[in-house]
Amino acid sequence: MTAGPGRSAGGRGRDGDPDRSGAERPSGRGSGGALPRPIRLADKLALFTEHWSPRIVADVNDHQVKLSKFEGEFVWHSHESEDELFLVLKGVLRMRFRAGDVVVGEGEMIVVPRGVEHLPVGEGEVHVMLVEPRGTLNTGDVRDARTVQEPERI
Numbered sequence: 391m392t393a394g395p396g397r398s399a400g401g402r403g404r405d406g407d408p409d410r411s412g413a414e415r416p417s418g419r420g421s422g423g424a425l426p427r428p429i430r431l432a433d434k435l436a437l438f439t440e441h442w443s444p445r446i447v448a449d450v451n452d453h454q455v456k457l458s459k460f461e462g463e464f465v466w467h468s469h470e471s472e473d474e475l476f477l478v479l480k481g482v483l484r485m486r487f488r489a490g491d492v493v494v495g496e497g498e499m500i501v502v503p504r505g506v507e508h509l510p511v512g513e514g515e516v517h518v519m520l521v522e523p524r525g526t527l528n529t530g531d532v533r534d535a536r537t538v539q540e541p542e543r544i
C-alpha cells in the first residue's frame with residue numbers, strides 16, 4: 391500500500407501537469423470524480439530493482455496487471471487454473487517448456503496456458519508486464535524463496 395511519496399517525475403508530462411504521473415488505483419466507481427490517469431510503466435519500473443518480485447500496477451476486472459524484472463532462471467512451475475500473459479517491455483525472455491524453448495523479444499508477448507509447466511529465463515535483465523487473474527502466485531504450484539504471497543502495489 392505504499393504509494394511512494396518520493397516520486398519525482400514532476401513536470402515531465404507532455405501537458406505540463408506535474409501531477410500527471412500520479413496514477414493510482416481508481417477509487418469510487420461511478421463517482422464522476424477523478425479521471426483515470428495514464429500509468430507510466432517506466433516510472434513504475436524505476437521504483438524497484440529486485441528480480442522475480444512482481445508489483446501490481448493496475449486491476450482490470452478480476453485480473454491484475456503486474457510489472458516484474460527477471461534475470462537468469464526462475465523455477466519450473468505451472469498454474470492449475472490461470473493463464474498468464476507476459477509482455478516483454480525490455481530485453482529478451484526465454485520461456486522454457488518441457489517441449490522446447492520459446493524466445494520472446496522486446497515488444498512481443500506470450501500467453502502460457504493454465505496447466506502448462508514453464509520456466510521463465512531472463513537473458514540478461516528483462517522487464518515484463520504480466521496480466522493474470524488476481525491472486526495468481528508467481529511460482530504457481532511451487533513454493534520457494536522467491537514465492538511472493540502478496541505483491542506490493544505501486
Ligand code: NI
Pocket residue numbers: 467468469474508528529530
Ligand atoms: Ni507462471
